[in-house]
Amino acid sequence: MESIRVKDLMVPVEEYVTISATATLYEAVIKLEQAQRDYEQKKCPHRALLVLGTSGEVIGRMNKIDVIRSLEPKYVELGDLRKVSGFGLAPEFMKAMMDKFELWETPLNDLCRKSADVKVGDLVATPLEGEIIDSEDTLNKAVHQIIVGHKQSLIVKSGGKIVGILRLTDVFDEIAKRMRLCKIQ
Numbered sequence: 001m002e003s004i005r006v007k008d009l010m011v012p013v014e015e016y017v018t019i020s021a022t023a024t025l026y027e028a029v030i031k032l033e034q035a036q037r038d039y040e041q042k043k044c045p046h047r048a049l050l051v052l053g054t055s056g057e058v059i060g061r062m063n064k065i066d067v068i069r070s071l072e073p074k075y076v077e078l079g080d081l082r083k084v085s086g087f088g089l090a091p092e093f094m095k096a097m098m099d100k101f102e103l104w105e106t107p108l109n110d111l112c113r114k115s116a117d118v119k120v121g122d123l124v125a126t127p128l129e130g131e132i133i134d135s136e137d138t139l140n141k142a143v144h145q146i147i148v149g150h151k152q153s154l155i156v157k158s159g160g161k162i163v164g165i166l167r168l169t170d171v172f173d174e175i176a177k178r179m180r181l182c183k184i185q
Contacts, residue, residue, distance in 0.1 A: 006142050007135035009174055010156045010164035013058055016050045021059060021121025025070060028062055028120050046167065048153075051124045058162035060124035061155065070123045071112065127155045135163055139174065142166055 017035050019028055028049060035047045048063040130149040133142055135158040145154060146168055156164040 004139040004174065005135065006133055006137050006139065006154075006156055006166050007158070007164070009139065009142075009170045010135065010166045011046060011170070012164045013050060013162060016046060016048070016165065018052050018058075019049045019062065019120055020052050021054070021119065021124065023120045025067065025115040025118040025120065025123065029067055029115065032062075032064060032067065046165070048165070050162075050165075051120055053121075059121075060127060061165070062120060062124055066123060070118060071115070131155055132157055133166060134158065139171065143171060143175075146171060 017031055019031055031049055032047070035049065039047050048061050050058045051060045051062055053059040130145065131151060131154060133145055133154045133156055135156050142154060145151070151168070153165050153167045155162055156166050
């Protein structure tokens with residue numbers, strides 16, 4: 001696997017559905033719903049949106065969990081949860097967190113009404129170092145980064161610019177293909 005480069009398996013930016021950072025959360029929901037329909041009809045191989053900055057560059061990505069998380073503004077008080085996502089928090093801790101920060105106590109309809117005022121650019125987080133990989137890195141490094149970071153995908157950069165997404169599903173498919181070639185039985 002050391003001869004396979006990330007760029008060989010990544011999905012290029014051009015194949016993703018994009019949305020402007022100035023679009024509303026509501027517009028993002030509509031695009032995510034369409035991406036899901038296209039995915040189910042095999043018209044599109046992914047379901048996330050890439051967020052474009054003012055000059056058209058990719059500044060991040062948005063998926064369904066980002067939309068749902070954004071409906072409860074108190075999550076901001078908890079800090080960047082991506083940094084602890086792989087630690088497996090205990091159920092007691094999760095409940096205590098909900099109680100202490102009074103999460104999801106506002107009716108969902110009230111939270112949803114606000115979606116027309118929220119801009120995608122205010123929600124998209126700058127990718128963390130562990131979420132980014134260089135297009136020239138080996139698949140070995142990518143697998144390690146996915147496993148250790150407990151990630152479903154990595155943002156691929158080349159020359160400081162986001163050029164694609166390396167998805168866990170594509171990495172798994174490559175590993176499965178190689179296992180079949182071994183004819184293990």
